[in-house]
Amino acid sequence: PYVGCGTLASAVCMDKAVTHTLLSAANIEQAHYLWFYADRYFADGEKIRNKIAARLNFPVFVKPANAGSSVGVSKVTTPEKLDAAIRLAAENDTKVVVEEGxxxxxxxxxxxxxxxxxxxxxVGEIGAGAEFYDYDDKYKNGVAQLFIPARLPEDVAEEVRKTAVRAYNLLGCDGLSRVDFFVTEKEHRVILNEINTLPGFTSISMYPKLWENAGTPYSELLEKLIDCAFTRED
Structure with a gap:
């Protein structure tokens, strides 16, 4: 027995392109996106840059499909900056995802x-200390603010929670995952960003902090996760 998601769910959630595709089929709202293999870009970069400019509004985020902790991620404000961002993402994976900001x-x-x-x-909220919640903000400087509970109307927070569980079950997750969202400023649209199947457990990590806020301290949370490992149905 082990704690956490199985092999397939872990692989699916690690690959942002696959996750996007499956969640789109289930009509779970996400940012507009497209993805491509890096070698296709190096063969005909202008064609792909034109597709991005035609389909997505800037700024966009360029990401390696299989990576984490914001490694290799760039915020791109103009089409002229796409090339450098795509090349950086390609250093971290053979597949690249571009998402509308x-x-x-x-x-x-x-x-x-x-x-x-x-x-x-x-639901918890992150007030990023940088232009976006990047690697340094997550692990080094710790200047991001965390708000628990999030500063959301109750009905919007409940929609976030329901969508998180729906996506979790749809992708076959077990044990634990952290589901990340955006909530738009005016309409309060709930937009799923990604699912992290092995969320951090550091002193500044959101996952244990959220359960602590719900009345489940760290030690009890570990007991519940171990119970999940012994009772899962593979």
């Missing part, structure tokens, strides 16, 4: 339990 709050929800029996924590 969303103006709004960045919020996260912790999901606990095995597929079909999972529950969501209260």
């Amino acid at each position: 969303i103006v709004g709050q960045e919020v996260e929800c912790a999901v606990l339990g095995n597929r079909g029996k999972s529950v969501a924590s209260p």
